[in-house]
Amino acid sequence: MLFLVADSETAEQREKRRETAGCSSAESFASTLRTLAPGSGCEMVRPHEEGASAETRRSLDGYDGVFLSGSPLHVYEGGPGVRRQLSFMRSVFAAGVPCFGSCAGLQIAVAAVGGRVGSSPRHEVGLARRITATARGADHPLLAGRPASWDALSVHSDVVEQLPEGAVLLAGNSACPVQAVEIRHGGGLFWGVQYHPELSFSEIGAAIRRQSEALVDRKLARTRSDVDRQAELFDAVEAEPERPDLAWRLGIDEEVTDPGRRRRELVNFLAMLRDRAG
Numbered sequence: 001m002l003f004l005v006a007d008s009e010t011a012e013q014r015e016k017r018r019e020t021a022g023c024s025s026a027e028s029f030a031s032t033l034r035t036l037a038p039g040s041g042c043e044m045v046r047p048h049e050e051g052a053s054a055e056t057r058r059s060l061d062g063y064d065g066v067f068l069s070g071s072p073l074h075v076y077e078g079g080p081g082v083r084r085q086l087s088f089m090r091s092v093f094a095a096g097v098p099c100f101g102s103c104a105g106l107q108i109a110v111a112a113v114g115g116r117v118g119s120s121p122r123h124e125v126g127l128a129r130r131i132t133a134t135a136r137g138a139d140h141p142l143l144a145g146r147p148a149s150w151d152a153l154s155v156h157s158d159v160v161e162q163l164p165e166g167a168v169l170l171a172g173n174s175a176c177p178v179q180a181v182e183i184r185h186g187g188g189l190f191w192g193v194q195y196h197p198e199l200s201f202s203e204i205g206a207a208i209r210r211q212s213e214a215l216v217d218r219k220l221a222r223t224r225s226d227v228d229r230q231a232e233l234f235d236a237v238e239a240e241p242e243r244p245d246l247a248w249r250l251g252i253d254e255e256v257t258d259p260g261r262r263r264r265e266l267v268n269f270l271a272m273l274r275d276r277a278g
Helices: 011-021 025-036 054-058 080-095 104-112 201-210 212-217 224-239 244-250 264-277
Strands: 002-006 041-045 065-068 099-102 116-133 149-162 167-172 180-185 188-193
Touching (some): 002 025, 025 264, 065 264, 080 188, 099 104, 149 201, 201 212, 212 224
Parallel strands (some): 002 041, 099 188
Antiparallel strands (some): 116 149
């Protein structure tokens, strides 16, 4: 299969993430896809850059799936880059190519077809807790294999405030009512989550460190040393995921520590793509 990964980070954001995590968000997403679908091809596009996506929009039907990575993008801030992102997503819907998005990727898909995204008073930095499927989500293939409630790796400060017409809410929690969604628009299909099934614990640790000052300002941590200690826990789980003491300290179970379970939504999306391909 051939996948297209859409990158919504600016050049500065990509470099900053590479310095702390070793790769950009889109590069991380592509790496995870290659792990889950050996032999597949991954190409990248940066729709927010002027002229970058015009040719890609004309040839979307050559891809089996499109993936929207997370980023520090704030959809509600608008601007030329955001408008290009939304235009690209509308092209994906029009082309009928199945699409998956996480975090900002979910928000882009929602806003592209009439939904609303805003800043959240409750930030989920590190983990999203007690995500629960809705009645529609309990039987939805995106969440196949998930228990009644689960935690997930997550870093976000924005939330979906209103879903567009044609969207189905699949899961939510108290901090973020929209955690998983299906959107059917035109001939297109989108599955998305607010959390990050594609990321590793060490990438979350790096993200926590990048937000150190903001976390102290929001009183989620008292000092930068507190932030560093929390990030070190995520790094430690990455190195030794089977240590029960680390899982206990973070209050997590195998739904997060086991890579197969952590990536369940991506695994389910890829299974759907294989079924479509026959």
